[in-house]
Amino acid sequence: MQETFRDFLDRLREAGELVDLRQPVDIRHIATLVDQSPKALMFHNVIGYDMPVVSGIIRSRERAIMSLDCADYGEIERKLQKAIDSPIPPIRVNTSSTAEVTMSGDEVDLFKLPIPMSSIYDGGPMITAGVVIARDPELGYNSGIYRFIVKEKSLTGIDIVTPNNMRMFADRAFKAGRPLPISISIGTHPFEIMGSGYRAPIGVDEMAIAGGIRGAPVALAPCKTIDLPYIADSEIVLEAEILPTGWTWPEGRFGEFTRLMGGLHWNPLVRIKSISHRKDAIYYALHMPWENTWLAAPTRYAAIRQALKNAGVIVKGINVTLGGCAFWHAVISIKKQPGEGKNALLAALSVMDLKHVVVVDDDIDVFDPIDVEWAIATRVQGDKDVMIVTNARGKPLDPSLPPTPVGVVPTTAKIGIDATIAEGIPKERYERIAYAYADTAKIADYEKGKTDSPGAAGNEAAVEALASEILAVIAEKPLYYTAIAERFASHDFRTVARAIGHLHTIEKLWQDPEGRMCERGSKFAARPPQK
Ligand SMILES: Cc1cc2nc3c(=O)[nH]c(=O)nc-3n(C[C@H](O)[C@H](O)[C@H](O)COP(=O)(O)O)c2cc1C
Numbered sequence: 001m002q003e004t005f006r007d008f009l010d011r012l013r014e015a016g017e018l019v020d021l022r023q024p025v026d027i028r029h030i031a032t033l034v035d036q037s038p039k040a041l042m043f044h045n046v047i048g049y050d051m052p053v054v055s056g057i058i059r060s061r062e063r064a065i066m067s068l069d070c071a072d073y074g075e076i077e078r079k080l081q082k083a084i085d086s087p088i089p090p091i092r093v094n095t096s097s098t099a100e101v102t103m104s105g106d107e108v109d110l111f112k113l114p115i116p117m118s119s120i121y122d123g124g125p126m127i128t129a130g131v132v133i134a135r136d137p138e139l140g141y142n143s144g145i146y147r148f149i150v151k152e153k154s155l156t157g158i159d160i161v162t163p164n165n166m167r168m169f170a171d172r173a174f175k176a177g178r179p180l181p182i183s184i185s186i187g188t189h190p191f192e193i194m195g196s197g198y199r200a201p202i203g204v205d206e207m208a209i210a211g212g213i214r215g216a217p218v219a220l221a222p223c224k225t226i227d228l229p230y231i232a233d234s235e236i237v238l239e240a241e242i243l244p245t246g247w248t249w250p251e252g253r254f255g256e257f258t259r260l261m262g263g264l265h266w267n268p269l270v271r272i273k274s275i276s277h278r279k280d281a282i283y284y285a286l287h288m289p290w291e292n293t294w295l296a297a298p299t300r301y302a303a304i305r306q307a308l309k310n311a312g313v314i315v316k317g318i319n320v321t322l323g324g325c326a327f328w329h330a331v332i333s334i335k336k337q338p339g340e341g342k343n344a345l346l347a348a349l350s351v352m353d354l355k356h357v358v359v360v361d362d363d364i365d366v367f368d369p370i371d372v373e374w375a376i377a378t379r380v381q382g383d384k385d386v387m388i389v390t391n392a393r394g395k396p397l398d399p400s401l402p403p404t405p406v407g408v409v410p411t412t413a414k415i416g417i418d419a420t421i422a423e424g425i426p427k428e429r430y431e432r433i434a435y436a437y438a439d440t441a442k443i444a445d446y447e448k449g450k451t452d453s454p455g456a457a458g459n460e461a462a463v464e465a466l467a468s469e470i471l472a473v474i475a476e477k478p479l480y481y482t483a484i485a486e487r488f489a490s491h492d493f494r495t496v497a498r499a500i501g502h503l504h505t506i507e508k509l510w511q512d513p514e515g516r517m518c519e520r521g522s523k524f525a526a527r528p529p530q531k
Pocket of ligand 1: 144147197200
């Protein structure tokens, strides 16, 4: 039996991850209450509406993991990759419970749906969890999630400022002077949210990716007023058309995935032709920004891994960082062959909207910001290891881009930092500090009272005798100071140090190129670098 949206809500509830609020709540308070709650919230009594509202269901890493029935976050990416490799096409069913109540024509009234506002400067209530299905006469089906701001009872905008496939579909329809029919499924399982959020190439049906993630075909039911399907498991479906208005209508502002208040956008209008919903439908208000982030990030992991695989670079770890809004930044560790720091950057910077990428060696923990910064500090020469690409495809929501005229999508600069150890640099410069006796001298033992046995303390004659012994040893084989101290541990350390000091005094001591003690003038002795 396939898990439905409602089954998932029940699972959250059973796990203590969803709290039911049954008292009357003003819809204007919903966004801030969700923001303050570590749990998902179900508002059963939203003042003025007949429908409950659920929000925050994938707003945490843990709930994102739960939503896709995974053991850890990494498994989400593996599941997605499997789905990309082996998509499962959707199946068609004749109808679904979503069709229980239908408003069409003049009855259509978006104001009957409990669509909340969220951030303080929002331009209106925003539908945030609509999974859109469209078809282009030549290019086939496309799905994605796009936001719809409510303007009139049957009119919205659609936020497709970004150069994605849906924008291309709408643009083609606009240029042909025809509307673009779309179905908007609201209240769908995260399987479908993730599948549609994956930016598949034109011609690849994202509902088949969703099926691959689910492990079973997604059931699609037919709309009544347009020749398109909707997701049969959804709570609500809007049948609509993107009108051929072009990118001419002001929309927003809106609190974005960037964690910033987005600016005014210019978008097409959308006419809602019918609204269908279950008799006891639940409205899903996807909460910005984190509910957008947790299932969007794995799509980037998968795309980066694929790009580096194609480039023939062996990847150890990837971190699409939260500071980069799980969107613009990646830190990637690789098992490097010569030159691959740069190849990895070239491949990764082509992925989606990544803007800044750092590539490190496989001894660096990509999830430890201090380790990554340390690699940048100790392995980067700015004139050789920083790559800047200008005029690449950009994300219009990047607030650092200069304004562009309406309808013009801005381009961006991309930066790659190769923080791998450069070719030609001696590896021993990167030997990390390791402490002598780390495997035998344990603090826990000393806290319990362990004592060390005192070595023999020597007089001047004993020091000189020990110095001769040490010299004989290092004349054969250079030794690090600590190795000498250990080798002659029957003496106390002070006596050993004095003996080595004596060898300095009588000018018998030198060091080899690795810093080990050796006999002065011997074949092991280091020479100063020549000019
Ligand atoms: C929760 C959520 C909300 C999103 N909202 C928007 C949006 O309003 N506008 C947009 O262009 N993309 C939005 N996206 C991203 C697109 O859905 C995503 O890039 C998708 O893969 C685009 O598909 P397409 O290139 O096939 O059109 C959103 C993604 C998620 C997960």
